Amino acid sequence: MSVLLICGDRNSGHGDVLRTLVSAGLVEAKASKREKLAAVELGTGICGAHDIDTSDPKQIEQIWPGKVWQALSVDLMLANLSNGDWGWSDPNLVYVLEYWRDFDPLVKFVLVYSSPTRAIADLIAEGELAEEQVAAKLALWQAINEQLLRFHLANKDRSLLVNADFVRRDGDFFVGLVRDHLKAKKLGKISALPTGSRKVAAIFDLVASYYVDETAEAQTIYQELESAADIPGSQATAAGEGSGPGPSHNMLMSMSPGTLHTQKELALRVWHEFENVREVAQGTRNDLEAIERRYRDQVQESELLLGQLHVAQEELEKTICEAELKSAELRSDCAKLSSDLDATSAENGKLAAALATKEAEAKRQAGD
Numbered sequence: 001m002s003v004l005l006i007c008g009d010r011n012s013g014h015g016d017v018l019r020t021l022v023s024a025g026l027v028e029a030k031a032s033k034r035e036k037l038a039a040v041e042l043g044t045g046i047c048g049a050h051d052i053d054t055s056d057p058k059q060i061e062q063i064w065p066g067k068v069w070q071a072l073s074v075d076l077m078l079a080n081l082s083n084g085d086w087g088w089s090d091p092n093l094v095y096v097l098e099y100w101r102d103f104d105p106l107v108k109f110v111l112v113y114s115s116p117t118r119a120i121a122d123l124i125a126e127g128e129l130a131e132e133q134v135a136a137k138l139a140l141w142q143a144i145n146e147q148l149l150r151f152h153l154a155n156k157d158r159s160l161l162v163n164a165d166f167v168r169r170d171g172d173f174f175v176g177l178v179r180d181h182l183k184a185k186k187l188g189k190i191s192a193l194p195t196g197s198r199k200v201a202a203i204f205d206l207v208a209s210y211y212v213d214e215t216a217e218a219q220t221i222y223q224e225l226e227s228a229a230d231i232p233g234s235q236a237t238a239a240g241e242g243s244g245p246g247p248s249h250n251m252l253m254s255m256s257p258g259t260l261h262t263q264k265e266l267a268l269r270v271w272h273e274f275e276n277v278r279e280v281a282q283g284t285r286n287d288l289e290a291i292e293r294r295y296r297d298q299v300q301e302s303e304l305l306l307g308q309l310h311v312a313q314e315e316l317e318k319t320i321c322e323a324e325l326k327s328a329e330l331r332s333d334c335a336k337l338s339s340d341l342d343a344t345s346a347e348n349g350k351l352a353a354a355l356a357t358k359e360a361e362a363k364r365q366a367g368d
């Protein structure tokens with residue numbers, strides 16, 4: 001059995017690598033046995049306990065969790081003993097690589113990286129292109145991948161350093177390497193090629209490549225990663241899809257039209273036009289969402305009024321039914337009273353006749 005920990009920066013493609021391994025038979029880590037704590041939650045908790053700011057490149061260093069977190073780690077391992085080859089993916093593992101290495105010899109590492117161009121392209125795709133944001137993103141990418149590279153070089157017997165682009169293209173080769181080098185014998189051929197989660201327009205990669213070109217340190221780190229990797233991205237590079245810095249420059253004409261003098265100016269102009277279109281589209285989307293909200297509110301109000309109308313109708317029908325019952329009772333009472341009155345009148349007629357007879361008899365006797 002092997003416990004595979006997949007680690008890379010947030011935009012490295014580590015999630016796609018995990019899905020590839022799961023497709024080949026890797027069991028994703030179950031929550032801990034006692035505390036029901038997911039593996040990723042464990043990593044988040046450890047970082048929080050040590051006041052780690054995961055956006056600060058200066059804090060990318062190894063930390064050693066205390067006894068409470070060690071106990072929770074044991075609890076996680078106990079919950080997964082029967083899983084065979086199992087593991088999980090988490091960017092926060094970068095802070096605890098040495099901790100997990102020393103925790104158990106069954107723990108192995110798949111260290112995932114991709115080019116700095118991808119990291120910046122993802123940032124641009126999120127609508128951020130301020131120079132300080134680009135610089136911060138590159139600094140974080142550099143710090144994380146330096147840590148991965150350092151750890152891999154010191155622990156080659158228990159780790160693989162892989163470019164996510166290659167894994168996306170040839171998952172079976174990657175899985176075979178994991179099976180042989182990391183002793184994950186339960187893994188087989190992937191059942192289906194996982195769908196990559198990264199869907200970024202080419203213009204973002206293009207603009208990002210120019211920013212990376214201006215950062216020598218990031219380029220150097222990437223070249224070192226490619227040189228040291230068990231599976232570098234260059235092995236899977238298709239024509240016109242270089243994985244190094246500036247991979248998309250050939251998308252542009254060698255000479256820019258009009259007053260644009262450089263390819264970078266042209267790329268930025270295209271990107272800004274794209275941003276303008278995206279802003280208009282976002283505004284339209286916001287308007288549609290507002291219209292949908294108003295429509296939902298009107299539907300809810302109509303349903304409420306309809307419900308109140310049904311209640312009022314039911315109450316009216318109940319009142320009419322009760323009134324009809326009362327009317328029937330009154331008619332019955334009136335009929336009975338009328339019958340009693342008729343009987344009383346007849347009795348009174350008989351009494352009057354008898355009285356008249358007695359008076360006549362009395363007069364006759366008096367005359368005699």
